[in-house]
Amino acid sequence: MTVTVNGAVRTATVEPRRTLADFLRQDLGLTATHLGCEHGVCGACTVLLDGDTVRSCLALAVHADGHEVTTVEGIAEPGEMHPVQSALWESGAFQCGFCTPGFVMTIYGLEQDARAGRPCPRSRTEIREELSGNICRCSGYQAIVDGAEAALTAATATATTTTEGAR
Ligand code: FES
Ligand code: FES
Numbered sequence: 001m002t003v004t005v006n007g008a009v010r011t012a013t014v015e016p017r018r019t020l021a022d023f024l025r026q027d028l029g030l031t032a033t034h035l036g037c038e039h040g041v042c043g044a045c046t047v048l049l050d051g052d053t054v055r056s057c058l059a060l061a062v063h064a065d066g067h068e069v070t071t072v073e074g075i076a077e078p079g080e081m082h083p084v085q086s087a088l089w090e091s092g093a094f095q096c097g098f099c100t101p102g103f104v105m106t107i108y109g110l111e112q113d114a115r116a117g118r119p120c121p122r123s124r125t126e127i128r129e130e131l132s133g134n135i136c137r138c139s140g141y142q143a144i145v146d147g148a149e150a151a152l153t154a155a156t157a158t159a160t161t162t163t164e165g166a167r
Contacts, residue, residue, distance in 0.1 A: 001065035006074025007029070014061045020054070021045045023061035024071060032072045032101050036135075043134030046070050048104040053109045075108055082153045084108045091147035095139035103134050110142045111157040114155035124149060
């Protein structure tokens with residue numbers, strides 16, 4: 001299979017039953033994608049496949065053949081934080097951090113929609129709904145929603161500014 005991961009083209013031979021998560025973590029060494037439940041419940045393994053969030057513990061690696069995968073390692077330059085990461089950091093959304101890569105990728109997917117002017121959640125209720133597939137077992141959700149709200153508000157403002165600037 002040939003897959004573009006975080007902008008780099010990778011070619012590999014994989015067993016048909018290998019999950020995308022195991023391919024990323026074990027074959028490519030991208031271990032920031034975490035595995036919690038390994039059956040599609042906790043969201044820790046969330047990555048983007050062609051811009052859409054997927055649970056990499058359920059997706060097979062071969063599903064990514066010919067497609068683009070983005071992991072949390074690929075959203076910012078080394079040593080820097082993406083605005084979604086900064087917003088979560090500033091809101092104090094972490095405790096142990098195990099769930100964090102999954103939350104970051106779910107919010108990043110929404111944030112990319114907001115930047116592009118596509119519909120994205122605005123209210124805290126809508127944000128909670130979108131994050132309902134990600135489970136945190138130690139920090140609680142208030143600060144995570146705070147961070148998501150800040151990131152999405154900033155991204156929406158950017159999109160609005162860009163749109164107005166183009167008029
Ligand atoms: S490890 Fe994939 S959803 Fe929990
Ligand atoms: S910060 Fe520990 S599980 Fe979420």
